[in-house]
Amino acid sequence: MKSFNFLLNGKHEEKPRNSGLTMVLDKGLGLETAESLMKISGEYVDYLKFGWGTSIVHEQDIISKKVAMYQSYDIQPYTGGTLFELAYMNNKLEEFFQEAHNLGFKAVEVSDGSITLDHDKKLECIELACSEGFEVLSEVGKKDPVKDKEFSIEEKIDLMNAEKNAGSSKIIMEAREGGKNIGIFDESGKAKEDEIDQIMNNFDNTKILWEAPNKDQQVFFILKCGPNVNLGNISTEDITSLETLRNGLRGDTLGKL
Amino acid sequence: MKSFNFLLNGKHEEKPRNSGLTMVLDKGLGLETAESLMKISGEYVDYLKFGWGTSIVHEQDIISKKVAMYQSYDIQPYTGGTLFELAYMNNKLEEFFQEAHNLGFKAVEVSDGSITLDHDKKLECIELACSEGFEVLSEVGKKDPVKDKEFSIEEKIDLMNAEKNAGSSKIIMEAREGGKNIGIFDESGKAKEDEIDQIMNNFDNTKILWEAPNKDQQVFFILKCGPNVNLGNISTEDITSLETLRNGLRGDTLGKL
């Protein structure tokens, strides 16, 4: 039973949940440290991203143990988008899917944040990953702010719809680890509300996963969309904080939900 | 024996100490990770705050183990102020005290940072918590900067005195986790020295616990008040750093104490 359970209010859906999803960014935690964290707060994590190409520099043995550990907490671990992009660039998609299977991953991210990838080709990759049995999360947005601004919001929404139709279970809105001067956030990390509104009004919100690495961004989305908004790129040390924000148990959202 | 003990200078009092207290903010560490940290640096921690309402989303079993673990290092763990505020708002004070007892807490924080609470009522709550056998730390200040500025320093000092007289062992000066644009810190996190002087000149300094989450703030208080100033909202990763600052073992305070 939860501590002080008489103050729990159920604003945030419990697992298994279809909305209010939390995606956490693992940038290289030790296995034991990660498990210690999951013991206390794993129930608040839905997706766990092995950030960008980090898995490539870690041993198979430890990655497969981390994957299995996260899965034992009913979390869907998946490979970062940059890993897919590297495999694609190097004509190693087949090996990529095979190795992801071997390591125990049941989901992968498909993105084109750092490479140039014809969108039809990206859609094919999404379909291919689905046919390989993976849940596919796909990301819209460029890591380079200049390139990212070449796309209008209308164009982004078209890309999102096409990716959803190709089989993506969630469309991730890029904000990187830092959350500044990227996608829907300006130089100071402030959310561009008009662009966000446009996206929200034209796309199934339950399929969007907003990257929101900083607390102010998390508060913004929770106050705007409610406790059951899907948020991602949450740092491992902020898992509990986010859960309290979603339930109005921290000053920033207390009494406002 | 300490490493390089011949360089230890005893500037910072040892436990059990009445001043130079350090309050650390736990925002959801795993039990094993927290214990690993206490093994190396637990002797430098006096109070350990389970931040805001975090305990509410964690299991009783793990919270009571964390409480007992911290106590085994002669640390006083206590419930964050927002937890009290939630209990008060929901008319659950009795259940709150009971559950705090059950989990092993011997101290609680009483605050009104996020709710409107008549000050006489707050004093009653402090008295009630004392009569329930808890050490009470109370906090002065609002989490909303606009609301916080409605109080003059004179008014704050009056509140502090009343809370001390009602039984608070320490009065906490609010600065949140971030330490910017809140209470005694300006937008950039710089300390407002005139306001701090006014408080220090009009209140028993050994009863004040200054929240000072950022290193520059810690350095400011140590250089101003000496190694045995009471500081709080120290992040778990800065426990050792603060102890070296207090003893002049880091560049910022070396040779200046």
Place this chain on the structure above:
Amino acid sequence: MKSFNFLLNGKHEEKPRNSGLTMVLDKGLGLETAESLMKISGEYVDYLKFGWGTSIVHEQDIISKKVAMYQSYDIQPYTGGTLFELAYMNNKLEEFFQEAHNLGFKAVEVSDGSITLDHDKKLECIELACSEGFEVLSEVGKKDPVKDKEFSIEEKIDLMNAEKNAGSSKIIMEAREGGKNIGIFDESGKAKEDEIDQIMNNFDNTKILWEAPNKDQQVFFILKCGPNVNLGNISTEDITSLETLRNGLRGDTLGKL
């Protein structure tokens, strides 16, 4: 074998390596937490600095265990420069070397970032530490930005050469934990490229260890000098990130090396 090893490109040299060295800053990790981290990423760490005077406030038992643990991962742990400075100030150099030996350290840092130390005297200390059997890393630069700016780049290069000749294996360019308004970084943490060029053109680059605590700084040096630049003051949580940057496995350097 590495996960997705078919994407590994060998841009970054493997251990034992002579360039591409990574120095990590430990500011007080618990033993178990540090070991969990080394299990997954220890092969990417060459030097491990026990930051400034932190060891002084920790027990001999835990420091010697941490030293041995790091060494078991082929990492060279060493004492922070401020520790040497404190020993020097207190006329305790002999005890300092003896205790460093007892704790298992095989390397020490010699610096004068916080104290005034005649340069001939500093060179003598470097020679003395070498004759005591230690690998010596020495640091050039003052922690106080005002004092640091009293030295021209030409003067710094002269100091560096003299320290190398006195026996330093690496010359560390000071940037502290924060990396802003210090040495080669301006107030915003941006690298001063002209000063860096001047140093690089006049000193053996394989002997320089650039402190670069922030990701943008790491990216700057890797894009400028290649994957095998020596970088230091890497935080423990960024070890894996840095390794992916060095190998073009993160967006910032992907396709640019």
